[in-house]
Amino acid sequence: MRLAIVVQDSANEKIGRVSTTYAPTVHCVDCPMRGAGCYAQHGMVGMHVRKLDAAAREGHASPVRSAKQEAAGIDALRARGQGLRIHTSGDCPTPESARIVAGAARRFTGRGGGTAWTYTHAWRRVARSAWRGVSVLASCESAADVQLARRRGYAPAVVVPAFASDRAWIDPDTGTRMIPCPAQTRGTTCEDCRLCWRADHLYSIRAGIAFEAHGSARKRAAAACEGAR
Numbered sequence: 001m002r003l004a005i006v007v008q009d010s011a012n013e014k015i016g017r018v019s020t021t022y023a024p025t026v027h028c029v030d031c032p033m034r035g036a037g038c039y040a041q042h043g044m045v046g047m048h049v050r051k052l053d054a055a056a057r058e059g060h061a062s063p064v065r066s067a068k069q070e071a072a073g074i075d076a077l078r079a080r081g082q083g084l085r086i087h088t089s090g091d092c093p094t095p096e097s098a099r100i101v102a103g104a105a106r107r108f109t110g111r112g113g114g115t116a117w118t119y120t121h122a123w124r125r126v127a128r129s130a131w132r133g134v135s136v137l138a139s140c141e142s143a144a145d146v147q148l149a150r151r152r153g154y155a156p157a158v159v160v161p162a163f164a165s166d167r168a169w170i171d172p173d174t175g176t177r178m179i180p181c182p183a184q185t186r187g188t189t190c191e192d193c194r195l196c197w198r199a200d201h202l203y204s205i206r207a208g209i210a211f212e213a214h215g216s217a218r219k220r221a222a223a224a225c226e227g228a229r
Contacts, residue, residue: 006073016191023090079113
């Protein structure tokens with residue numbers, strides 16, 4: 001039963017020439033966009049995700065079981081200095097599943113791979129320390145989320161309906177400097193930008209990354225985020 005997909009060389013124009021993983025979105029238990037506009041459930045990515053979700057449901061797969069398959073796939077990657085985007089789809093909603101995937105990411109980096117980075121909606125239930133060795137940002141939908149995520153040691157990532165401009169701004173409610181994703185504002189790939197690869201630095205300077213709702217169902221995603229504020 002296939003519960004994870006691990007790709008050696010991504011063909012995704014946004015993230016660039018990096019490795020990446022896909023996990024079932026049934027484990028995205030804290031995400032308001034699941035089933036409500038999530039980009040990973042639509043388009044080409046959605047074709048793969050629907051198969052992973054069906055397998056996870058039919059096999060009653062736990063997050064740990066999926067994480068073990070994902071980790072095995074990461075362990076099989078050829079490490080050639082490329083970055084590793086964990087979870088183009090999916091999440092680790094438990095401390096154990098996060099530790100399993102993070103452990104594989106550390107092994108990847110240790111044998112010559114680049115930085116592993118990801119985003120998680122499970123930051124309320126999974127301590128930042130469980131992701132040791134991974135640059136991880138907390139996916140947030142409100143100022144209260146950003147403040148709580150920071151108290152738990154996470155730099156924030158937020159989704160907004162649209163950018164007012166391509167310039168960073170200071171969120172008046174949290175004092176956080178939000179940086180519009182350069183991949184969206186300038187066409188820079190994640191491979192070249194690498195801001196999200198430095199989550200702990202972003203945390204130290206009280207900064208975060210903002211993303212415009214994207215994908216074929218971006219209007220639904222934007223509405224879901226607005227509803228969660």
